[in-house]
Amino acid sequence: MADEVILLDFWPSMFGMRVRVALAEKGIKYEYREEDLRNKSQLLLKMNPVHKKIPVLIHNGKPICESLIIVQYIDEVWNDRAPILPSDPYQRAQARFWADFVDKKVHDAGRKIWTTKGEEKEAAKKEFIDVLKVLEEQLGDKPYFGGDHFGFVDISLITYYSWFSAYEIFGEFSIEAHCPKLIAWAKRCLQKKSVSETLPDGKKIHGFINDMRKKLGVE
Amino acid sequence: MGEKTQEVKLHGMWASSYSKRVELALRIKGIPYDYIEEDLSNKSQLLLKYNPVHKKVPVLVHNGKPIAESYIILEYIDETWKNSPKLLPEDAYGRAKVRFWASFIQQQLFENIGKMFTCEGEAQEKVYKEVIEKLTMFETAIKELFPGGAPFTNGENLGLLDILMSATLTSHKAVEEVLGVEILNPEKNPLLFSCNSIEGTSFGERNSLSS
Numbered sequence: 001m002a003d004e005v006i007l008l009d010f011w012p013s014m015f016g017m018r019v020r021v022a023l024a025e026k027g028i029k030y031e032y033r034e035e036d037l038r039n040k041s042q043l044l045l046k047m048n049p050v051h052k053k054i055p056v057l058i059h060n061g062k063p064i065c066e067s068l069i070i071v072q073y074i075d076e077v078w079n080d081r082a083p084i085l086p087s088d089p090y091q092r093a094q095a096r097f098w099a100d101f102v103d104k105k106v107h108d109a110g111r112k113i114w115t116t117k118g119e120e121k122e123a124a125k126k127e128f129i130d131v132l133k134v135l136e137e138q139l140g141d142k143p144y145f146g147g148d149h150f151g152f153v154d155i156s157l158i159t160y161y162s163w164f165s166a167y168e169i170f171g172e173f174s175i176e177a178h179c180p181k182l183i184a185w186a187k188r189c190l191q192k193k194s195v196s197e198t199l200p201d202g203k204k205i206h207g208f209i210n211d212m213r214k215k216l217g218v219e
Numbered sequence: 220m221g222e223k224t225q226e227v228k229l230h231g232m233w234a235s236s237y238s239k240r241v242e243l244a245l246r247i248k249g250i251p252y253d254y255i256e257e258d259l260s261n262k263s264q265l266l267l268k269y270n271p272v273h274k275k276v277p278v279l280v281h282n283g284k285p286i287a288e289s290y291i292i293l294e295y296i297d298e299t300w301k302n303s304p305k306l307l308p309e310d311a312y313g314r315a316k317v318r319f320w321a322s323f324i325q326q327q328l329f330e331n332i333g334k335m336f337t338c339e340g341e342a343q344e345k346v347y348k349e350v351i352e353k354l355t356m357f358e359t360a361i362k363e364l365f366p367g368g369a370p371f372t373n374g375e376n377l378g379l380l381d382i383l384m385s386a387t388l389t390s391h392k393a394v395e396e397v398l399g400v401e402i403l404n405p406e407k408n409p410l411l412f413s414c415n416s417i418e419g420t421s422f423g424e425r426n427s428l429s430s
Contacts, residue, residue, distance in 0.1 A: 050323065050356060064315045066322060076311040089298040093286045100288060101272065134272065 005030035006058040012208045015067040016055040017159035022071045024194035026078045085152050099156040105131040114170040125171045129178045136182045158189045165202035166209045227252040228280040237289040238277040239386040306379040324383045327353040
């Protein structure tokens with residue numbers, strides 16, 4: 001019986017992108033369905049009644065929610081190829097720790113850069129750079145956070161890359177100037193098809209954020 | 220290769236329910252450990268060395284290697300000590316469901332209850348309403364997750380969600396007293412209300428969890 005895999009998603013979402021990258025890494029065929037977040041589909045509301053958010057993976061009719069939970073699910077089900085998490089429990093715990101760090105710190109700091117002004121924005125920039133520096137230190141001299149292989153932490157962070165140029169424009173700063181190793185890592189990840197074919201162009205994200213700022217009244 | 224002694228240490232704090240989660244898991248699995256009480260106003264050098272990023276408890280140190288973040292520690296324990304009871308189900312979908320509800324308990328229940336301590340008046344009312352709404356949602360979900368009856372009401376087949384619920388909700392009476400509100404109502408949340416404490420179950424008595 002063929003697997004039926006459907007992904008409910010929203011193109012600029014860095015959370016949705018994580019799932020798309022994982023599916024591409026594993027070479028899984030799936031149906032992509034774009035959601036209009038101002039007019040959510042009945043299917044989305046039925047499959048994620050608790051949070052009503054994307055991404056939602058529907059595998060043979062059963063929903064899985066929360067991007068990092070979905071990525072782990074994909075890794076566990078399609079466990080015969082391209083492993084995402086390491087097999088050693090200690091290494092897995094470390095991978096989960098750093099992916100959790102990305103979730104807790106990167107999103108909010110980044111968001112404040114384009115939703116605030118003046119002093120708040122400056123504080124947000126500093127926080128954002130500090131967080132990236134911690135990650136850069138953790139990366140060290142390894143090619144990927146996963147070591148020699150692109151893995152869980154890489155997937156959790158790389159999807160923010162398409163938002164970086166927008167952060168830089170609104171924040172009036174250069175991420176590469178502060179974190180050159182991290183940008184080098186990102187470019188390395190982009191050489192993988194699963195990443196380059198998933199991440200939208202930075203200009204498109206910038207356009208999207210511009211529209212959001214108008215709607216939120218941030219100018 | 221000979222038997223390697225497993226050295227397990229837990230840096231915790233008596234009032235931290237995050238710390239309690241790990242203790243419950245270790246006891247449920249029957250894993251012997253050394254407990255180190257941390258004074259959070261004067262953190263030990265070891266704690267700062269083992270958890271330089273967040274500088275928080277709990278930290279599990281297994282054969283000298285530290286693991287931080289209570290939920291991540293619980294999964295590590297389950298993957299390293301494979302004896303029963305299993306804290307997570309074997310199938311991937313079951314695991315995804317447990318992870319989803321674990322995240323829900325943490326973010327929607329625990330953190331919101333915490334917020335109620337730091338705001339007042341209308342803001343507090345709003346958070347309170349959210350907490351009650353989420354508890355109802357969760358109560359409904361438990362019925363689906365455990366069609367044979369919730370394990371934490373009978374102390375058998377305890378798993379990860381039971382640990383989280385026990386550690387999060389055992390202090391609900393204290394929370395209710397301090398805030399002057401009712402969080403768990405026996406009629407509205409029968410399953411959660413009966414999840415008072417793993418201490419109150421036959422498992423708890425067998426293993427003298429209250430000491």
